[in-house]
Amino acid sequence: MSIYVELEPNDFLGHMFNACSIDQVSEFAPEKRGFRIHGHSTTIRLERVFWTVLEDMSDRMAITLPQLIAQIHDQCLVANDKNISSCLRVICMKYMNIYAS
Numbered sequence: 082m083s084i085y086v087e088l089e090p091n092d093f094l095g096h097m098f099n100a101c102s103i104d105q106v107s108e109f110a111p112e113k114r115g116f117r118i119h120g121h122s123t124t125i126r127l128e129r130v131f132w133t134v135l136e137d138m139s140d141r142m143a144i145t146l147p148q149l150i151a152q153i154h155d156q157c158l159v160a161n162d163k164n165i166s167s168c169l170r171v172i173c174m175k176y177m178n179i180y181a182s
Contacts, residue, residue, distance in 0.1 A: 089165055095132070108133070118151050136172040137181075 108130035127135075139149040150169070153178050157168030 116147050116150050118147075118154050123165070125169065127166055128170060131170055131173045134181075135169065135178060138173075138176055141180075 108128065110129050111126050112129050112132055113124050113126045114132070116120060117123075133147060136146060139146045143150065144152075150165075153168055153172055154165055157172070158166070
């Protein structure tokens with residue numbers, strides 16, 4: 082029996098799931114974190130993988146994660162009608178597509 086999995090040429094999704102180790106499965110788990118944005122307490126629930134990207138962004142910008150969340154909050158709410166979790170996910174995807182190396 083081969084350790085290699087036969088994949089269709091365009092089956093990137095199947096490849097990604099086959100490449101996931103037990104440790105990587107935790108990236109799919111949702112995690113809640115609390116923040117104060119302009120004096121108001123809020124809890125944001127995102128999958129662990131998005132928190133990892135946001136932490137990388139804040140490190141690259143030399144600001145804290147709460148500062149980054151506040152900046153995104155202020156910019157995204159104009160376009161997204163107060164859904165901060167959705168804004169954060171989109172920002173993470175854009176960051177990974179454009180700036181991550």
